[in-house]
Amino acid sequence: MTILILGAGQLARMMSLAGAPLNLNVVAYDVGSQKIVHPLTGEVYSTTLEQAIANADAITAEFEHIPDDVLTLCCNSNKFYPGKAAIKTGGDRQIEKALLDKTAVACAPYQLITEKAHLELAVKNLGKPLVIKTCQAGYDGKGQWRLKSDDQIDEIWAQMSDFIASGTSHAPHTIIAEKMIPFDREVSIIGARDKHGNVAIYPLTENQNTNGVLTLSVAGLNNSHVEQQAIDAFTKLANELNYVGVLAIEFFDVKGTLLVNEIAPRVHNSGHWTQQGCHCSQFENHMRAVAGLPLGNTELKHATAMINVLGQASIPTAVLEVTDVTSHWYGKTVKPGRKMGHINVSAQSLHQLGERLAELSECLPEQAYPGILATSTSLI
Numbered sequence: 001m002t003i004l005i006l007g008a009g010q011l012a013r014m015m016s017l018a019g020a021p022l023n024l025n026v027v028a029y030d031v032g033s034q035k036i037v038h039p040l041t042g043e044v045y046s047t048t049l050e051q052a053i054a055n056a057d058a059i060t061a062e063f064e065h066i067p068d069d070v071l072t073l074c075c076n077s078n079k080f081y082p083g084k085a086a087i088k089t090g091g092d093r094q095i096e097k098a099l100l101d102k103t104a105v106a107c108a109p110y111q112l113i114t115e116k117a118h119l120e121l122a123v124k125n126l127g128k129p130l131v132i133k134t135c136q137a138g139y140d141g142k143g144q145w146r147l148k149s150d151d152q153i154d155e156i157w158a159q160m161s162d163f164i165a166s167g168t169s170h171a172p173h174t175i176i177a178e179k180m181i182p183f184d185r186e187v188s189i190i191g192a193r194d195k196h197g198n199v200a201i202y203p204l205t206e207n208q209n210t211n212g213v214l215t216l217s218v219a220g221l222n223n224s225h226v227e228q229q230a231i232d233a234f235t236k237l238a239n240e241l242n243y244v245g246v247l248a249i250e251f252f253d254v255k256g257t258l259l260v261n262e263i264a265p266r267v268h269n270s271g272h273w274t275q276q277g278c279h280c281s282q283f284e285n286h287m288r289a290v291a292g293l294p295l296g297n298t299e300l301k302h303a304t305a306m307i308n309v310l311g312q313a314s315i316p317t318a319v320l321e322v323t324d325v326t327s328h329w330y331g332k333t334v335k336p337g338r339k340m341g342h343i344n345v346s347a348q349s350l351h352q353l354g355e356r357l358a359e360l361s362e363c364l365p366e367q368a369y370p371g372i373l374a375t376s377t378s379l380i
């Protein structure tokens with residue numbers, strides 16, 4: 001079978017690596033260059049998008065910011081999973097919040113903003129501080145503002161109105177203001193749903209973001225007090241979207257109550273640990289779901305943590321000396337802060353995981369990874 005992936009970044013690469021042992025041949029569509037490429041080597045094929053769609057047995061996506069005409073072409077083939085509605089939901093916070101409201105899944109109180117009066121209303125009704133986000137763009141914390149005091153309103157509005165004005169009546173740009181949630185921690189749930197509606201859900205992951213970017217995910221912690229809330233949210237949202245594939249939901253944990261932060265209709269960075277932590281990784285399960293194959297085992301094999309390698313030219317050799325560490329390099333051009341690869345580390349106990357994280361923290365720049373040492377200390 002051949003699977004076409006919209007997007008040719010690291011997620012397409014890892015789906016391709018997971019698809020090969022299943023006899024799934026993966027090609028990727030690079031949305032930027034509008035070329036069909038090999039997801040590992042970047043080799044450019046002469047195939048057009050239309051031909052790739054015709055040749056594919058199934059089509060999926062590695063990200064949600066996909067041009068509408070491309071989405072429509074793929075949907076018209078009836079081979080596209082998880083479908084246009086799911087991709088649109090993940091790619092537009094306004095649609096995402098509407099889905100959360102419809103399914104009665106709790107999220108941060110919010111206010112949509114298309115004019116300055118709405119921003120003033122948000123300050124009045126939601127209080128300060130506010131997290132202000134572009135609805136149709138942004139990842140890794142980009143396209144966001146933090147409003148802490150009234151004297152920032154004019155300045156932030158000036159920047160927001162530029163974004164709003166850059167939309168068209170066909171594709172309007174909107175902004176959302178959310179109450180800044182004083183969360184205790186961030187967690188995410190990742191699961192797969194197949195074409196028959198069966199679901200397989202991975203254990204809850206605890207995540208640390210540094211400057212808006214995920215730096216560390218840990219699986220295997222005792223989350224029994226909140227896990228059911230995440231599973232319920234997953235089931236409701238996946239069923240409502242008649243979802244096929246892997247779906248990720250990020251939450252804020254506020255004193256044991258989970259509030260949804262956002263939904264990603266795809267494999268997710270906070271699920272990379274499943275490559276070593278489970279029998280069937282999120283990448284394999286996504287490939288299985290879109291190819292119409294049975295879902296694989298999502299149980300935890302052993303406690304596992306994932307560390308993103310940001311802006312470095314390579315993974316330090318010393319990292320690989322730590323027991324049960326695996327390296328996943330994406331082969332991208334280095335840029336400051338860019339996700340270049342990740343490391344997974346597994347252990348037989350949380351205590352041992354803490355020890356291994358302490359070893360890893362010595363090999364990585366501390367200011368970029370303030371959470372690793374603290375997490376390691378809390379586990380030992």
Ligand code: ATP
Nearest residue numbers: 108131138139140141142178179180181209212262
């Ligand atoms: P990505 O898609 O890469 O996860 P993003 O750019 O879509 O990131 P968000 O996940 O919305 O951004 O926000 C990034 C981080 O900013 C969150 O993980 C959280 O740490 C913080 N954050 C976002 N919204 C809020 C909020 N309402 N209250 C408190 N913190 C927030």
Ligand code: MG
Nearest residue numbers: 138139140262
């Ligand atoms: Mg996001």
Ligand code: MG
Nearest residue numbers: 140250261262
């Ligand atoms: Mg996020």
